Amino acid sequence: MTSVAMTVNGKAVSGEVEGRTLLVDFLRNDLHLTGTHVGCDTSQCGACVVHVDGDAVKACTMFAVEADGAEVATIEGQASADGTLSVIQQAFQDHHGLQCGFCTPGMVMSAADLLKDNPKPTETEIRDYLEGNICRCTGYHNIIKAIMAASGQEMPAIAAE
Structure with a gap:
């Protein structure tokens, strides 16, 4: 197991992951941010797109350990704090x-x-x-x-x- 720490939607988060844990799985299973969807696991569908350090990334093709120290934005972070849609x-x-x-x-x-x-x-x-x-x-x-x-x-x- 490896420790990871990152900022997700403006909040510091951390966890313990296996080296093979995909970013999409860390977001969904560990952080319970289920808006990022798993559609294909092969980088074909784009349902898992998140932003890592400001760039769009398919989270099914990135390991969680690769996002260690990064700023990650998911669909849950797109609306305003008061719930107003972007x-x-x-x-x-x-x-x-x-x-x-x-x-x-x-x-x-x-x-x-x-x-x-x-x-x-x-x-x-x-x-x-x-x-x-x-x-x-x-x-x-x-x-x-x-x-x-x-x-x-x-x-x-x-x-x-």
């Missing part, structure tokens, strides 16, 4: 960018990373960026609309793809 979360709600909700935490975290680096992305840039996130329900149209709205842009129509 701009991106609100846009997903307003534009129906979710259906079953399983992929939504990863989509929101990926969108936040995209908008951090590219505050006014085009539809094509959003589609390219979300290539590593799979949604089996929405067809992506409303997700793209939500991200465009969160960036302060409106889209009258999105091409069917």
Whole structure:
């Protein structure tokens, strides 16, 4: 067992993990932050996206010990302290960018990373960026609309793809 300590959603946390413990498992099982989902365990679906030291990371591909000393942000840390949704979360709600909700935490975290680096992305840039996130329900149209709205842009129509 190895000791790990990190800051998760602004709070110092620590624990004992095996060297093979994935970050997603530490977050879900040890810290009980179950908003980060396990969809594939192969880095294909993006349901486990979190931010580590400000960068989007698929938590199923990172060991918890690799995050030792890091700043980690999960979907649980995106809303304000008073429970008010973030701009991106609100846009997903307003534009129906979710259906079953399983992929939504990863989509929101990926969108936040995209908008951090590219505050006014085009539809094509959003589609390219979300290539590593799979949604089996929405067809992506409303997700793209939500991200465009969160960036302060409106889209009258999105091409069917």
